Amino acid sequence: MNRLLTNKRFLALFLGRIITNIGDSLYYVASMWLVHEIGNNPFYTGLAGFLILLPKALQFLTGPFIDKWKIRRTLITTQCLEAVLVLIIPLAYFLNVLSVELILVVMPIIAFIEEFAYPTQIKALPLLLKKEDLMKGNSLFAFAYQGVDLVFNAISGIIVAVFGAITIFIIDSFTFALAAMLFALVKVSTKNKTENKSEKGLSVAISEYFKDLGEGIKVVFDSLFWALLVGSLLTNFAIGITMAILPTFAEQLGGARMYGILLTALSAGSLTGALLGSFLGRRNIGRTTIICFTLGALSWSSAGFVASPIFTSLLFGLAWIPIGAVNVLFAGISQSIIPNRLLGRVNSVMYSGSAISMPIGSLLGGYLATVVRSQTIFIFAGVGALFIAIIWIIHPKLRQLPQADKINTDTFGIRIIEREGCNPSEKCSSSN
Template sequence: MILVCLYGGVWVDRSKRVPIMIGRDLISACALVFVPLAQILGCLSIPSLCVVTFICFSAEAVGGVAQQAYLASLLGGERLIEAYGRIALSSGVSQAIGPVIAGFLAETISPTIALVVDACTFLFSAATIRAIDFVEPKPPVVENESAWEAIKLGFMVVWRSPILRMLMLQASLFFFVNQMSVALLILKASRELGISAAGIGFAYMSGGGGSLIFSLFAENLVKKLGVGRAMGLGFAVCALGWAGIATLTKGDEHCLVEFGMFYALLVVGTVMWNMTYAVARSRYAPPESLGRVISTMRFCVSIPEPLGALLGGSLATAFGFRRTFYVIAVLAVLIALFSLVKSHTLMPSKSDDAIF
């Protein structure tokens, strides 16, 4: 899927983005509908589910690049903060009510019906994208350039830009640290804190609620702080969440509420960082190679993710959940300081203060 993303970046730069986004939604819808059909026909299996997962993730890998590149061309640099603030708002609503609806459908009817409903949401997405009243500029015609040469150019663009290179390094560190905690969160909640599956679901809903509340004032906050400082603050908020989770112990009367609160902090910090990172990347990437820049940076930041997961699991096995989450929190603080220093150092001019 990572390689699909790289080739997808080339495709995005050489094609109109709307058909790619619509194609992503239609492919995802068809893949999801396959699951209940296969169950009815009696041919559903683990390998077939793996194929469906691969198709959905591959479609999103390419469609996600097209979506971010399209958003930049649709609005331009000055309105990206507003746009990503509204996206954060819609994501917060989805995270808050999505698990409830899915759980209700799976419990009262069947999980396959939940997948059918999910497929319908992709069809709705395709229809709304098709309805956007914006004529995309014609993509540049490229002659005698192979896909591999175009991919290589994407790497060169990122490496030669101090700001893009710094953003890629920050993203790599963020995803490395984040992956250290992903699997441990559920294990900490279920094994060490004794929180039930329903309680964990409540915590994830609280994360969506936190994202929703933050999105209401995210735009003004980011504009006031600047993108670079807001990225550092996002790391710091995540550090608070991880440190708070580390302090929780079994038997605490308010353990579930506190876990939900600290998880909400994690989500808020992640949303703040993702939002500002996407804005900065779109602003400083050359428009003609934005798709390749996005796919290149996605490729590079995905490399340390499995290493982070491996390190997190190893530390938890050797030293326990509490100490591991403290380590994660300390790393997040160090990354926050690095982000603040580098964003200030690489600020190009006074004219960019409102953005970076």
């Protein structure tokens, strides 16, 4: 671990990830609560969730750009854009023109920009670390992501309750600006010849874009990765429903503070799972995943059933432990078996494929909350986590997945024909 933290380029990337996630955590809580408060209708929170999550489902379209664009430039640009856009909300407030409609326009734009930022960070990781350090690096990244959420979801709930949501948007702008400065210190070298500056015609560029996109899709659907998407698709549908009704559900248990606490419990569970990722990776992954997600589904539904501020928070947090663990495990596995030149588009296809059901679930959740009690919806949404366990039980290759260090391209059935001049085992050489 010390070797990672003494790596100056990795440290700058790591700190930048922490700072930008602080901004994202604060912004998400403030936005959802502001929509809940101004709109005074759960349908609006469902619509807000739909619009925030929709860019995640479209992330596969960004993959070819992420693989071609310079890493440092992409990271800096995304943070600067977010720093400016997030100020639109407080400016509209002070000009007395703030509306639900404006928030619903700004939110998805910022969310779309994030779909370039986070995958680019993941792509940079294997270029800064040795293969044997990737699992630890991913665990630290998960800590940066979930650990920040753990603290700042609670803090943002308190800030909203005491000072109002507008204050958070002003703080956000500073966090994104600081993250841009940190990312400016990240110098990554790649040997991807597609990152040259030669000018190409529009038709050629479009043709290459779709060729690159198709290559990423082919890797996923010609390998075991596609099977992972099926359970994730159903589970994310349930997550989308839950996130849409969470402000209304929290209102019944204690208001804005309780909303922050529930999101904090979610982050605590994900963080705990992320920290357990390396440990679980030394066990039979197939069997461990089935057990974890079965227990997670039971915890989730029980959290809604008891409807108690303390026990609901504890049980809801427990339900997210397997999600955090599996995310870290498969992030490390994919980085070690997929060539870096394909990593951006393959990861984005995987992410989009699993996230596409979340905005649909959010929209449905917002509607259902207008006709059904949010507690009832919360209970039944917990069953969604059970689908991953079911898929892994009925799929023999998933059920028999060994320890992480024994998984390779053959395990997942990955067959990649390398393009001329590109060797996946080579490190990179052109400056970003």
